[in-house]
Amino acid sequence: MDEIVKAALKKWPNVPACRGWLALDARGDWYMRDERVQRAGPFPQVKGSRILHDKLREFIQRNYLADEHGAWFFQNGPQRVYVELEAAPWVWRLIAGEGAPAVVSHTGAPARVAEALVDERGRLFLATDLGLGLVHTLDMDSAADAVERGLWAPREVVFAELPARHGYRLSPAGDAAQLP
Known part of the structure; x- marks a missing residue:
């Protein structure tokens, strides 16, 4: 977390959280969702405006965290901005090499693969240390x-079971009564 964000949290500790205004799609793109x-509809059916400003995306990504309830948020100064997720809290980019591909998140954080999973739509999920x-999709x-080289052996899963099984929430905005 950025030092300026930590300082703002100390100065203004009781700023109400924001829900429904920020989303992460299945390609690792951030979206602003105004009123x-x-x-007009829930995410991802209605996405909103894709955030294109590089510095803003980098700021969001440096301050992207999960709370104790598995709800992901962006700490924007003293305010938590909860994130609507299309599929999962991370989107992996793969870097081919000699062995298994290196795995890097949409935020740039490296990850180590523990398990590969494929859902009923054929989407490949990786359970990692993050x-x-x-x-x-491009990877x-x-x-x-x-998979063909036997480095990953995907296990079939039902997508609807992934959030509970892996401890995250797709829509913290819908869970507002249960969140701080």
């Missing part, structure tokens, strides 16, 4: 190569 977009994430060739 009009929120009224948590569960979805392999980016499925590298993922398929790892």
